[in-house]
Amino acid sequence: MPSVAKQKMGGLFRHRNFRHFWLADAISQVGTRVSGTAISLLVVITLHASTFEVSVLRTLQTLAYLLIGLQAGAWCDRVRNRPVLVGADLGRAVALGSIPVAAVFGALTIWQVYAAVFVAGVLTVFFDVAHQSFLPRLVPKADLIEGNAKLKFSTSAAALVGPGLGGLLVQWLAAPVAVLVDAVSYLWSAAWLSTVRVREVVAPEHREATLRAQIREGLRLVLRHPVLRAIALNNMVSALFSSAYLAISTLFLVRVIGLSAGAVGLLGSLGLVGALLGSVLARRLSSKVGAARLLVTVAVVEGLAYLLVPLTGPGWQLAWYVVAGLFTSTCVIIVIVLQVSFQQTLCPDHLLGRMNATMNFLYWGAAPVGSLLAGVLATGIGLRPMLWVAGAGMLLAAVPLLASPLRRMVDLPAGEDQPVSR
Numbered sequence: 001m002p003s004v005a006k007q008k009m010g011g012l013f014r015h016r017n018f019r020h021f022w023l024a025d026a027i028s029q030v031g032t033r034v035s036g037t038a039i040s041l042l043v044v045i046t047l048h049a050s051t052f053e054v055s056v057l058r059t060l061q062t063l064a065y066l067l068i069g070l071q072a073g074a075w076c077d078r079v080r081n082r083p084v085l086v087g088a089d090l091g092r093a094v095a096l097g098s099i100p101v102a103a104v105f106g107a108l109t110i111w112q113v114y115a116a117v118f119v120a121g122v123l124t125v126f127f128d129v130a131h132q133s134f135l136p137r138l139v140p141k142a143d144l145i146e147g148n149a150k151l152k153f154s155t156s157a158a159a160l161v162g163p164g165l166g167g168l169l170v171q172w173l174a175a176p177v178a179v180l181v182d183a184v185s186y187l188w189s190a191a192w193l194s195t196v197r198v199r200e201v202v203a204p205e206h207r208e209a210t211l212r213a214q215i216r217e218g219l220r221l222v223l224r225h226p227v228l229r230a231i232a233l234n235n236m237v238s239a240l241f242s243s244a245y246l247a248i249s250t251l252f253l254v255r256v257i258g259l260s261a262g263a264v265g266l267l268g269s270l271g272l273v274g275a276l277l278g279s280v281l282a283r284r285l286s287s288k289v290g291a292a293r294l295l296v297t298v299a300v301v302e303g304l305a306y307l308l309v310p311l312t313g314p315g316w317q318l319a320w321y322v323v324a325g326l327f328t329s330t331c332v333i334i335v336i337v338l339q340v341s342f343q344q345t346l347c348p349d350h351l352l353g354r355m356n357a358t359m360n361f362l363y364w365g366a367a368p369v370g371s372l373l374a375g376v377l378a379t380g381i382g383l384r385p386m387l388w389v390a391g392a393g394m395l396l397a398a399v400p401l402l403a404s405p406l407r408r409m410v411d412l413p414a415g416e417d418q419p420v421s422r
Helices: 016-046 051-076 081-104 110-138 141-172 175-193 204-208 211-224 226-256 261-289 291-306 315-346 349-381 383-396
Strands: none
Touching: 016 051, 016 081, 016 110, 016 141, 016 175, 051 110, 051 211, 051 349, 081 110, 081 175, 110 141, 110 315, 110 349, 141 175, 141 261, 141 315, 211 226, 211 349, 226 291, 226 315, 226 349, 226 383, 261 291, 261 315, 291 315, 291 383, 315 349, 349 383
16 A cells, blocks of 8 residues: 555645544643653652652552553454543543542542552553554554654653643642643543544454463564564663663762752753654654664664763763763664554554553563662662663663664565555
């Protein structure tokens, strides 16, 4: 099927279903980032949570990926994805909307916040799996890189403006009001998703298979396919060492470099500018040098960029951190766009949910291990040496890609398109 982007000026934004899909995602991403900041401030400032209680909150936000990640993938392959997306949005709106309602009546407790966040996290697992599986049903495979790049641009922009907006809303109004913004954004997303018109067909034989057999089928696909296996290993190692880096980077800037909280926040925002740049460059660079060649190259550059962070010092040496942040955030978005596009192209349509769930499970399974590893090792060897370890690990993450067939490929393999609605 010819590319929609090549058929019409304006690319995928001229594609009605993709445009509505993107509009649903864009505002919802901003709301999620606002809420992430607001809920943290809510439990710290309003509910006077302890350090342990805050750590429990962060754990509950992603715990569902480990508990039901694989099952969610198998289940999403049994049903049409659009109703899953709409239902998850409505459920998250109710779960998070309960927080400001309870606050109005003076009945808000840390346990309700925990419950709301955990329920929202469970629904997010289903949403994320269905979301990644739905795009190939909207657009031809030739447009997947552009589609993923546009979606990642929204994510990067939300990451740039959302936390600051959340902080301002908490300061000007109140934390529960900022959480309400996220609940309303989920209603916005559900409304736009309900207008997407695409024919989804679930094969009867996949409805009849047992859940355990379907999970095994998804695992086998990822572990036996040489390219998908390389991407999965890259994700696991990257999650392990990037989580280790994130766990100690703020501590390093404050205690070793001596920066203020405001300066640390500014450096974080500068890094996110690179994420916007990466979402813009992903499609352009892949069309010039080839998606496979670009993926391998950028993965190596990302690892090298992480090795600049331990060079950071006071004064002009702070430039090492800025340059590293710009390069790493640019590279990580390009890698994600290309990896997801490869996954969607190589995976049979009826296995998309399980493949995406397997990838998410492996990633989120490694992330908390990396955070714990950083805490243990940094205590023994120090913060700067631990950053060298994290940087070396991020460079090591490129090895599975270099050792895979991707090294000999130039572009995305030709994929057989599913029926696409205009």
